[in-house]
Amino acid sequence: MEMPEMPDMPETPGKVDKAGKPAKSAASGQREKSAQPVQDQAPAQVETAVRPEQPQSQSQGQSQSADQKFLAAVRREIDWVDEEILSLLNKRARISKRVGRLKAGSGDPVFKPTREKKLLDRLTAMNPGPLPNEHLRAIYREIMSSSRSLQRPQKIVYLGPEGTFSHLAAMEYLGHSVEYLPKANFEAVFAAVSRGEAELGVIPLENSLEGSVGQSLDLFHRHDVFIQAELFCRIRHALLSKAMRMEDVSVVYSHPQPLAQCAQWLHANLPNAALIPLESTAAAARTVVDKPGAAAVGQSRLAEMHGLSVLASGIEDAPDNWTRFCIIAASRLADGQPDKTSILFTTPDKPGALAAVLATLAEAGINMSKLESRPLKSEKWKYVFFADLECDLYAEEHKKALALLREKCHTLRLLGSYPSGPKLDLNRE
Ligand SMILES: O=C(O)C(=O)C[C@]1(C(=O)O)C=C[C@@H](O)C=C1
Numbered sequence: 001m002e003m004p005e006m007p008d009m010p011e012t013p014g015k016v017d018k019a020g021k022p023a024k025s026a027a028s029g030q031r032e033k034s035a036q037p038v039q040d041q042a043p044a045q046v047e048t049a050v051r052p053e054q055p056q057s058q059s060q061g062q063s064q065s066a067d068q069k070f071l072a073a074v075r076r077e078i079d080w081v082d083e084e085i086l087s088l089l090n091k092r093a094r095i096s097k098r099v100g101r102l103k104a105g106s107g108d109p110v111f112k113p114t115r116e117k118k119l120l121d122r123l124t125a126m127n128p129g130p131l132p133n134e135h136l137r138a139i140y141r142e143i144m145s146s147s148r149s150l151q152r153p154q155k156i157v158y159l160g161p162e163g164t165f166s167h168l169a170a171m172e173y174l175g176h177s178v179e180y181l182p183k184a185n186f187e188a189v190f191a192a193v194s195r196g197e198a199e200l201g202v203i204p205l206e207n208s209l210e211g212s213v214g215q216s217l218d219l220f221h222r223h224d225v226f227i228q229a230e231l232f233c234r235i236r237h238a239l240l241s242k243a244m245r246m247e248d249v250s251v252v253y254s255h256p257q258p259l260a261q262c263a264q265w266l267h268a269n270l271p272n273a274a275l276i277p278l279e280s281t282a283a284a285a286r287t288v289v290d291k292p293g294a295a296a297v298g299q300s301r302l303a304e305m306h307g308l309s310v311l312a313s314g315i316e317d318a319p320d321n322w323t324r325f326c327i328i329a330a331s332r333l334a335d336g337q338p339d340k341t342s343i344l345f346t347t348p349d350k351p352g353a354l355a356a357v358l359a360t361l362a363e364a365g366i367n368m369s370k371l372e373s374r375p376l377k378s379e380k381w382k383y384v385f386f387a388d389l390e391c392d393l394y395a396e397e398h399k400k401a402l403a404l405l406r407e408k409c410h411t412l413r414l415l416g417s418y419p420s421g422p423k424l425d426l427n428r429e
Contacts, residue, residue: 089143092143092147093146093147093150096147096150096151097150097151099151100150100151100152103151103152104151104152109199109329109331109333110148110151110152110154110199111148111154111199111200111228111229111327111329112335112336113228113229113327113333113335113418113419114333114335114336114337114338114418114419115335115336116144117419117422118336119140119144120137120140120141120422123136123140124136124137137422141172141173141174141175142175142176142177144175145174145175145176145177145178146175146177148174148177148178149177149178152199153178153179154174154178154179154199154200155178155179155181155197155198155199155200156170156174156178156179156180156181156198156199156200156201156202157180157181157182157183157188157189157192157193157197157198157200157201157202158170158180158181158182158183158189158201158202158203159182159183159185159186159189159203159204159280160182160183160184160280160282161182161280161282161283161286162180162182162282162305163281163282163285163298163299163301163302163305164182164280164281164282165204165233165235165281165298165299165323165426166202166203166204166325167180167182167202167282168233168299168301168426169202169204169231169233169323169325169424169426170202170325172231172233172424172426173202173229173231173325173327173422173424174200174202174327181198184279185279186203186215186216186219187219189201189202189203189328190203190219190222190223190225190328191223193223193225193328193329193330194223194224194225194330196330199329200228200327200328200329201225201327201328201329202325202326202327202328203216203219203325203326203328204216204323204324204325205217205230205324205325205326206323206324206370207235207257207261207321207322207323207324208320208321208322208323209260209261209316209317209318209321210257210260210261212372212386213257214374217372217374217386218374218377220344220386220415221344221374221376221377221384224330225328225329225330226328226329226330226331226332226333226415226416227326227327227328227342227415227416227418228327228328228329228332228333228416228418229326229327229333229418229419229421230324230325230326230327230340230418230419230420230421231324231325231326231327231421231422231423231424232322232323232324232325232421232422232423232424233322233323233325233423233424233425233426234321234322234423234424234425234426234427235261235299235316235321235322235323235426236299236300236313236314236316236321236426236427237258237261237262237297237298237299237313237314237315237316237321238297238298238299238300238302238303238310238311238312238313238314238315239252239295239296239297239310239311239312239313239315240285240288240295240296240297240298240300240302240303240306240308240309240310240311241288241292241294241295241296241308241309241311242288242289242290242291242292242294242307242308242309243292243293243294243295243309243311244309244311245311246269246270246311246312248292248293249270249273249293249294249295249311250272250273250274250293250294251273251274251275251276251291251293251294251295252266252270252273252274252275252276252294252295252296252297253276253277253278253283253284253287253288253294253295253296253297254275254277254278254281254284254296254297254298255277255278255279255280255281255283255284256277258281258297258298258316259275259277259297261316261317261318261321262297262315262316262317263317264317265312265315265316265317266297266315269312269315270295273295281296281297281298281299281302282298282302284296284297284298285298285302285303285305285306285308286306288306288308289306289307289308295311296308297315299426299427300313300427322423324421326418327418332394332414332416332417333416333417333418334394336419337392337395338392338417338418338419339390339391339392339417339419339420340369340388340389340390340391340392340417340418340419340420341388341389341391341392341393341394341414341415341416341417341418342386342387342388342389342414342415342416342418343386343387343389343393343405343412343413343414343415344384344385344386344411344412344413344415345357345384345385345387345405345409345410345411345412345413346376346382346383346384346385346409346410346411347385347408347409347410348410349382353408353410354385356408357405357408357409360401360404360405360408361389361401361405363401364398364400364401364404366389366390366391366393366398366401367389367390367391368387368388368389368390369388369389369390370386370387370388371385371386371387372385372386372387373385373386374386392417393414393417394414394417395417
């Protein structure tokens with residue numbers, strides 16, 4: 001059992017009022033010892049600096065200096081607010097470290113996506129503005145990224161090299177305070193997670209235009225990993241090159257999925273260019289760095305990373321282009337009330353076998369949002385089904401349905417329950 005620590009005492013749960021607010025404002029309480037206040041006293045009132053009236057007789061020089069004084073006053077207010085935020089962030093960090101020590105004691109995982117989703121939903125619901133909810137969520141994703149890594153250093157594996165959509169999606173969702181490790185292929189991502197070399201892995205599952213990433217689905221069959229979270233990312237593609245004009249491009253490299261997602265645009269705008277598939281968009285960007293007549297299709301941020309020009313952007317054939325990614329881990333999520341479950345199953349080889357599985361779900365009132373069959377590699381013309389169910393199939397209320405499913409299926413593996421994912425825009429600068 002953890003010993004209470006005196007310096008953390010103000011954060012003990014006892015000191016909250018009935019509404020759950022700290023009895024005394026943290027920021028108005030003791031300041032962080034390390035923080036160097038810009039001024040000792042808070043401005044008498046914040047957000048209230050009033051622009052002085054400017055007499056008609058004032059010269060341009062006099063009115064400019066009044067403006068400067070006013071700006072300095074407003075900036076002092078910002079400085080003061082920043083100190084308050086700093087103090088509160090450190091207070092939060094200390095509490096998070098305590099949660100981390102409790103988790104370590106009980107062997108509980110650090111990453112709690114259901115709790116994170118609830119927290120973001122609660123804050124956005126009570127946000128009075130003018131801070132837009134999208135900004136609030138982005139800020140909080142970084143706060144939680146720091147919080148997780150303070151509890152225990154986090155390693156996240158993804159299909160590299162740096163700058164792939166998987167990498168950008170992972171950073172958008174899990175923030176920048178964790179360590180990202182690129183892997184050469186999806187197999188290596190799954191292996192690193194199942195061996196415990198990394199806490200979490202990020203893999204693309206399906207695209208709204210191109211359908212499932214078959215390789216990802218197949219790997220679930222071979223590796224003992226679980227889905228702990230999902231996220232949907234808006235995908236925009238750009239044409240990136242060392243060449244300054246499109247007329248100079250004779251060959252285009254990318255991953256097969258982006259090449260397919262931009263097929264019509266490429267055909268209309270670069271009808272004579274050869275289209276060459278590579279293992280990732282980031283590898284394509286690297287490849288064209290020293291090939292002046294070549295271009296890569298990928299996310300525009302790759303241009304900055306590799307010193308390329310963006311010859312065209314938004315080149316995907318349908319603008320509403322989304323990819324669903326999932327976060328995989330070695331254990332299943334046992335936290336909160338997740339609202340989705342993914343399963344892998346095979347059916348007996350007899351008439352109506354699949355219908356019986358579907359009827360079991362229907363009778364239990366469970367909605368199925370995805371069903372995909374994949375070849376069972378060990379036996380030709382046999383299939384394994386991957387399904388997404390809109391429920392927590394581990395929950396007590398579905399115990400009977402789960403037992404029935406086990407009866408109707410030849411094999412059944414639960415791939416984990418997780419909260420339904422947010423929609424994130426990777427093109428936010
Ligand atoms: O609530 C927890 O379990 C925490 O560890 C706190 C916290 C947070 O910073 O808010 C951190 C990590 C989890 O993924 C969820 C939330």
